[in-house]
Amino acid sequence: MRLSVQLGIASTLPACTGPLSTLDPSGPAGASIATLWWVMLTGASVLFVLVITLFLLVIWRPGWGAGVSPGRWLVLGGLVLPGIVLIPLVAYALIAGESLLPSPGHTPPRIEAVARQWTWTFHYPDHGGVETRNVLHMPAGTPIDILVSSQDVIHAFWIPRFAGKIDAVPGHVNRLRIQADRPGRYAGQCNEFCGLGHAGMRFDVVVDRPEEFSAALARAAAAEGSEKK
Structure with a gap:
C-alpha cells in the first residue's frame, strides 16, 4: 500500500x-x-x-x-x-x-495579441508597429498590457506560468497585464476550443533582458518579414 x-x-x-x-x-x-x-x-x-x-x-x-x-x-x-x-x-x-486586476493610473507598454484560426499575431505599437507570428517577445521585469482580440471565433489567450487566461472575442478587446520575472523561453496557447486546429494553436514566449529587448524584437520582425517574402 x-x-x-x-x-x-x-x-x-x-x-x-x-x-x-x-x-x-x-x-x-x-x-x-x-x-x-x-x-x-x-x-x-x-x-x-x-x-x-x-x-x-x-x-x-x-x-x-x-x-x-x-x-x-x-x-x-x-x-x-x-x-x-x-x-x-x-x-x-x-x-x-x-x-490580479490592472491598477489604474499607470499605463505600461502594450502588445496587441490577435487570434485567428489557428495562429496568433502580435503587434507592437510602441515599437513602430512591427509584428511577429506565433512568437511573443517581451522584456523581463516589466509589466506589459496584452490587448487581446479575435478576427473570427472566440479564442483564449493563456500563458500558464505568467497569469490566468483571458478570452479573445471578435469585435472586442480584453486587457491582461502580465510580467515575466526572468529572461527565458516560455509557452502559451489558446485555451478555448476554436475548431479542428485548436490543439495546435500554441505560441512561444521569448522574454529578453530589458536592454536587449528592442534589438531582439527588431531581429524577430525582420526574420518574419523575410519569411513572408
Whole structure:
C-alpha cells in the first residue's frame, strides 16, 4: 500500500513543472494564482479530513453522536463545519483575485495579441508597429498590457506560468497585464476550443533582458518579414 502511494505521488509531481505548469510560476500574477491553488488545496484537505474523521467515528463507535438531534447535526455538520473552512477560503480568493486586476493610473507598454484560426499575431505599437507570428517577445521585469482580440471565433489567450487566461472575442478587446520575472523561453496557447486546429494553436514566449529587448524584437520582425517574402 505504501509503495502504491509513493508511486502515485511520484507520477504526479512532474505535472507540477514544465512550460505549461501553473504551479511553476515565472511572474507575480502567476505566483499569486499558484499560491491561491495551494491555499485552496490545503483548505479542501482540512475539510476532507474533518468529514472523514466524523465518518470513521460513526463506523468505529456505533451510537456515537446519538445524543445529538438531527437538526443540530444539519447545522453543525452542514453549515458550521464547512463554513469554518470555506469562508476564509472565499475571502482569500476574493482578495487574491482583486490583486490580479490592472491598477489604474499607470499605463505600461502594450502588445496587441490577435487570434485567428489557428495562429496568433502580435503587434507592437510602441515599437513602430512591427509584428511577429506565433512568437511573443517581451522584456523581463516589466509589466506589459496584452490587448487581446479575435478576427473570427472566440479564442483564449493563456500563458500558464505568467497569469490566468483571458478570452479573445471578435469585435472586442480584453486587457491582461502580465510580467515575466526572468529572461527565458516560455509557452502559451489558446485555451478555448476554436475548431479542428485548436490543439495546435500554441505560441512561444521569448522574454529578453530589458536592454536587449528592442534589438531582439527588431531581429524577430525582420526574420518574419523575410519569411513572408
